[in-house]
Amino acid sequence: xxxxSTPHRHRGKLIIVEGIDGSGKSTQISLLSxxxxxxxxxxxxxxxxxxxxxRQTTRRGKKKEMFTxxxxxxxxxxxxxxxxxxxxxPLMRAGAIVCADRYAYTAFARDVARGVNRQWVRNLYxxxxxxxxxxxxxxxxxxxxxxxxxxxxxxxxxxAGMDLKISRDVEESFKVFxxxxxxxxxxxxxxxxxxxxxxxxxxxxxxxxxxxVVKREIGRSLRTQVLRAPVLEQNPEHASGxx
Amino acid sequence: xxxxxxxxxxECYGEPPAGVDxxxxxxxxxxxxxxxAVGRSTQIVQLRQWLEHEGHAVLDTGMARSALAGKGIxxxxxxxxxxxxxxxxxxxxxxxxxxxxxxxPALRAxxxxxxxxxxFSIMARAIARGEDPAWIENVCGFGLVPHAVYYLxxxxxxxxxxxxxGKGAFDYWESGMDYHFGADMYESFVHxxxxxxxxLDKMSSRYGFTEIxxxxxxxxxxxxxxxxxxxLNIRKVNGAARPVPIPAPKSRRxxxx
Numbered sequence: 314x315x316x317x318s319t320p321h322r323h324r325g326k327l328i329i330v331e332g333i334d335g336s337g338k339s340t341q342i343s344l345l346s347x348x349x350x351x352x353x354x355x356x357x358x359x360x361x362x363x364x365x366x367x368r369q370t371t372r373r374g375k376k377k378e379m380f381t382x383x384x385x386x387x388x389x390x391x392x393x394x395x396x397x398x399x400x401x402x403p404l405m406r407a408g409a410i411v412c413a414d415r416y417a418y419t420a421f422a423r424d425v426a427r428g429v430n431r432q433w434v435r436n437l438y439x440x441x442x443x444x445x446x447x448x449x450x451x452x453x454x455x456x457x458x459x460x461x462x463x464x465x466x467x468x469x470x471x472x473a474g475m476d477l478k479i480s481r482d483v484e485e486s487f488k489v490f491x492x493x494x495x496x497x498x499x500x501x502x503x504x505x506x507x508x509x510x511x512x513x514x515x516x517x518x519x520x521x522x523x524x525x526v527v528k529r530e531i532g533r534s535l536r537t538q539v540l541r542a543p544v545l546e547q548n549p550e551h552a553s554g555x556x
Numbered sequence: 557x558x559x560x561x562x563x564x565x566x567e568c569y570g571e572p573p574a575g576v577d578x579x580x581x582x583x584x585x586x587x588x589x590x591x592x593a594v595g596r597s598t599q600i601v602q603l604r605q606w607l608e609h610e611g612h613a614v615l616d617t618g619m620a621r622s623a624l625a626g627k628g629i630x631x632x633x634x635x636x637x638x639x640x641x642x643x644x645x646x647x648x649x650x651x652x653x654x655x656x657x658x659x660x661p662a663l664r665a666x667x668x669x670x671x672x673x674x675x676f677s678i679m680a681r682a683i684a685r686g687e688d689p690a691w692i693e694n695v696c697g698f699g700l701v702p703h704a705v706y707y708l709x710x711x712x713x714x715x716x717x718x719x720x721x722g723k724g725a726f727d728y729w730e731s732g733m734d735y736h737f738g739a740d741m742y743e744s745f746v747h748x749x750x751x752x753x754x755x756l757d758k759m760s761s762r763y764g765f766t767e768i769x770x771x772x773x774x775x776x777x778x779x780x781x782x783x784x785x786x787x788l789n790i791r792k793v794n795g796a797a798r799p800v801p802i803p804a805p806k807s808r809r810x811x812x813x
Contacts, residue, residue, distance in 0.1 A: 399639060
């Protein structure tokens with residue numbers, strides 16, 4: 314089972330985004346998926362940590378602060394497995410474009426930052442389908458921090474790595490933890506073949522670059538393999554899309 | 557983990573769980589493994605009574621009993637949408653929670669931990685459903701090597717009669733109906749349990765199980781288990797030197813106090 318390291322053979326396409334909290338990746342994948350949808354492609358969306366089968370367990374564990382690095386890692390892998398088996402894989406086989414906000418690489422960065430063995434977590438996710446395109450939103454730590462700390466009132470316990478007892482100060486803990494995650498992402502770029510997007514650029518510039526990568530990497534097979542609603546096909550050349 | 561058998565008790569098969577100190581564990585970890593309906597829980601009840609009577613503190617635990625994931629697994633099994641990888645990892649989560657929060661603390665405190673199934677059943681179920689053995693073995697590598705694994709070994713036809721006579725009906729999951737191994741529940745049970753037993757048999761030599769013939773009567777199995785456990789040389793309490801007959805509930809309470 315080495316599917317994450319070998320290209321898949323499904324009709325559909327898998328596009329994923331990665332980056333630390335506050336990198337702007339969710340905004341960008343949302344724009345990209347709407348652009349693809351506006352061209353009539355069958356587009357599905359899968360978010361990290363969203364399996365209905367696992368949700369209550371995760372919520373319970375977080376609320377009661379029951380997680381260890383190992384159980385935190387395993388429950389997220391369980392969530393990911395459920396989304397893969399029930400949603401991502403069948404849709405990919407049917408010919409959809411699946412856009413995922415965070416993917417196995419989130420676990421590779423985050424769980425390792427929590428002290429989980431690097432090889433163990435890589436093996437854990439080896440059943441994952443290899444993405445056609447993986448975007449990594451590179452953000453300097455201070456930029457991401459100002460976005461996060463400015464936008465929300467309270468940092469969450471696990472998000473700030475409070476379980477690691479780095480510091481009693483939530484903000485300080487968050488900085489150290491996110492810094493470790495950032496380093497893990499940076500170290501993965503080559504190994505995983507990330508397309509690096511400079512996330513300090515304007516939203517428009519980042520989106521332009523993403524669309525160019527999509528056209529270059531999978532443009533041809535989009536036209537021939539991916540499911541597309543014939544009705545919506547007016548003039549694909551000018552369907553710039555993002556509403 | 558090619559040398560699984562040569563590892564010492566209470567070492568980890570692979571990498572230890574992150575941030576967990578597995579040094580200085582003074583208890584004993586005893587695993588009862590075997591297919592469904594083979595009589596594991598009956599034995600565990602009796603073993604616990606006997607060990608407590610001997611003055612040992614006992615923790616008994618088993619699959620899907622964790623505070624974290626037990627309920628979630630039960631809920632997931634009620635639906636019809638639990639995929640094989642998801643199920644495997646849900647059980648691994650459950651096991652990790654019990655290992656870190658129950659088993660290891662109990663071992664540190666010098667308890668005897670009796671566990672109804674272990675990583676081997678998680679692995680066997682995954683392998684029976686066609687998952688890669690190397691994958692699941694690595695996932696479960698944070699497990700501690702037990703002092704002993706007693707494998708209640710049965711043939712499929714024994715299981716069939718136990719299920720039909722004992723329970724009166726085939727269970728959906730015990731029959732592997734999520735995978736439809738056969739046209740009906742009986743056929744699926746036979747095919748699925750054959751695969752499970754095959755996987756456990758393979759693990760038996762790889763992990764050094766002690767095999768016990770599950771066709772024997774519960775009493776015979778119990779005395780066999782008691783004999784094996786006595787050989788583990790668990791520290792004696794107050795000169796309670798020899799195994800005693802299964803104690804009545806009253807004396808058990810006295811032993812706990």
